[in-house]
Ligand code: AMP
């Protein structure tokens with residue numbers, strides 16, 4: 565854990581802090597590019613390792629003792645989310661209980677899991693299946709979440725077999741909190757939405773503790789509250805192929821920015837990049853996009869949509885984004901071209 569005051573949070577300092585991470589370090593560059601902007605009190609900043617990444621809390625315009633107390637509680641709330649949704653490690657939770665259940669066995673989920681699973685199913689429908697929380701068996705087979713990255717892609721037969729275990733039509737909420745699966749091997753995976761949900765819970769806690777201006781930045785995925793002194797917060801967007809920002813936005817809260825990129829977890833095989841965002845239609849890494857950054861009112865929504873819009877690509881994705889209130893997106897498509905929703909075009913500054 566690192567803590568302390570920092571009146572001028574520079575991009576450079578985030579870069580060094582992120583060296584703790586191996587393949588995810590670049591993601592942090594997406595983080596806040598809080599240029600030296602005058603605030604009445606210096607920022608309070610604290611860094612924690614959780615949710616499989618580096619989480620940076622930044623609070624502006626608040627006395628240090630109050631800010632640190634708020635950060636402590638927010639971090640605890642976020643850790644509780646991680647414990648409730650993780651499918652790794654020894655910890656027991658109700659996601660694992662449903663994953664291990666037999667077909668037809670009723671499983672009572674924790675209230676937050678029940679609530680997020682309902683949202684996840686709704687995102688599956690809204691995105692024409694591009695976001696799919698039932699891909700756990702396939703994701704595990706690909707192995708991008710393990711300690712060691714895979715070195716070889718799955719075969720068509722392996723993918724077909726794992727895909728057959730998935731599908732939101734095979735999970736049912738039979739009464740409040742209680743779910744059943746039709747297929748014993750169906751595995752839930754909240755990897756594309758739980759980090760956003762954790763950020764929202766952290767922000768809810770910060771608010772309860774009186775924080776009005778601040779950012780929770782979990783490996784480049786963030787929710788932004790209020791302003792930085794008299795100015796909006798300045799947020800950098802990572803270039804998917806360079807160790808540098810693609811550009812920046814000025815954002816004032818309440819707003820969330822989440823990025824999904826093919827550079828976060830990947831391996832190369834015979835000149836082809838295989839990464840962790842899977843197209844549920846094919847079962848293979850989605851090919852249309854290098855990265856997509858989504859701005860939305862909550863981090864949960866931004867996180868779910870970032871994964872879905874990555875899979876949909878800019879053409880199909882733009883059509884969806886333009887129907888969603890207060891949602892904007894920026895794609896770097898697989899040919900390296902930047903595409904933006906209308907609202908994003910008015911905010912984005914290229915570098
Ligand atoms: P994100 O980085 O938010 O785009 O989430 C990617 C993670 O979500 C992966 O590591 C998988 O655990 C899971 N995932 C991969 N593809 C999908 C998908 N199409 N829908 C939902 N979750 C996915």
Ligand code: MG
Nearest residue numbers: 756867868871
């Ligand atoms: Mg996501």
